[in-house]
Amino acid sequence: MGWSLGYDSNWSRDIGYGVPAICDHPDCNKKIDRGxxxxxxxxxxGGESGCGLYFCANHLYVAKGPIRCAQCMDGHSPFIAKPDHPDWIVWKLEHASWQQWRDENPAEVERMKSTLAAMSATPLAAETIKEPK
Ligand SMILES: [Zn+2]
Ligand SMILES: [Zn+2]
Incomplete structure (x- = not known):
């Protein structure tokens, strides 16, 4: 069963293992996928008890029930969903298979372009080129 790409209308994000993403934990920039x-x-x-956000293995916990993030384990309100991974934004903005989607969603295309521009102003890539303290 393929579940490579879907859409989460709760969080308004593309989901599935075909979607590169960043762990939704606020202190984490680990690259994962939305599988x-x-x-x-x-x-x-997220089913009955989860928030439906996506986390790396370090930020998911198993106790009773399904894997969940710390917020849901403790009954707190969920973290804020992060923007898409820049790789995914570029893919959607440039790949031929998304041409029809782009034609149908011009406002979303503009929004993604500005998200991408904001990201390059404060690049995630900084974590790899950060100077030692
Ligand atoms: Zn959660
Ligand atoms: Zn994480």
Missing amino acids: LAHICGGEPY
Whole structure:
């Protein structure tokens, strides 16, 4: 069963293991994908008890029930969903398979371009070129 690409209308994001993403934990920039292995709640949209955000293995916990993030484990409100990974934004903005989507969603295309511009102003890539303290 393929679940490479879907859409999460709760968080308004593309999901599936075909979607590169950044761990939704606020202090984490680890690159993951939005597949089932990374979702809080263990199923698309988070199921009954998860928030449906996506986390790296360090930020998912197993106790009773499905894998979940710390916020859901503790019954707190979820973290804020992060913007898409720049790789994914570039893919959607440039790849031929997204041409029809771009034609149909010009406002979304503009929004993604400005997200990307904001990201390059404060690059995630900084974590790899950070100077030692
Ligand atoms: Zn959660
Ligand atoms: Zn993480």
